[in-house]
Amino acid sequence: MRKHAGEVGRYIVNGLVATAVHYSVLMANLELLDFQSAGVANFVAALFGIMVSYFGSRYFVFKNTVESIISQASKFGILYGLIAILHGFVLFVWADWYAFSYSTGFLIATVLQVSLSYLGNKFLVFKK
Incomplete structure (x- = not known):
């Protein structure tokens, strides 16, 4: 039980760092680089957050480096690519269509991303 709690704690820390990177790049894209679409700006920002999340998950959260980095990165990339599309779509609808x-x-x-990424990483990408 303690191992699981530690993993969840590390997942939260890793997620906060990756989210901070993602959001910072999103703000820079919209405020400094003057992207016209929040959806496109978010997609670009998601790539940065995903990279931080991958390395944090591999070496800090799940500590599973037995499988090759290429194999894990491929599975992680597919999972996060799908999640990024969902994330971008939600933001596109929310901000671009409805101007919220x-x-x-x-x-x-x-919130959607966090739930899907933990489950996908634990049971698909970094399973032991």
Whole structure:
């Protein structure tokens, strides 16, 4: 039980760091680089968050480096690619179609992302 709690704690820390990177790049894309679409800006930002999340998951959260980095990265990439599409779609609908705050849309999309990514990583990508 303690191992599982530690894993969840590390997952939360890793997720917060990856989310901070993702959100920072999103803000930079919209505020500094003047992206016209929050959905496109989010897709680009997601790539940065995904990279941080992968390395954190491999070496810090699940500590599973037995499988080759290429194999794990491929599975992780597919999982996160699908999650990024969902995340981007939610933000696109929320901010671009309905003109609601992209920050609130980001939060809603991230709640979905967190749930799906933990389950996918634990049982598909980094399973032991």
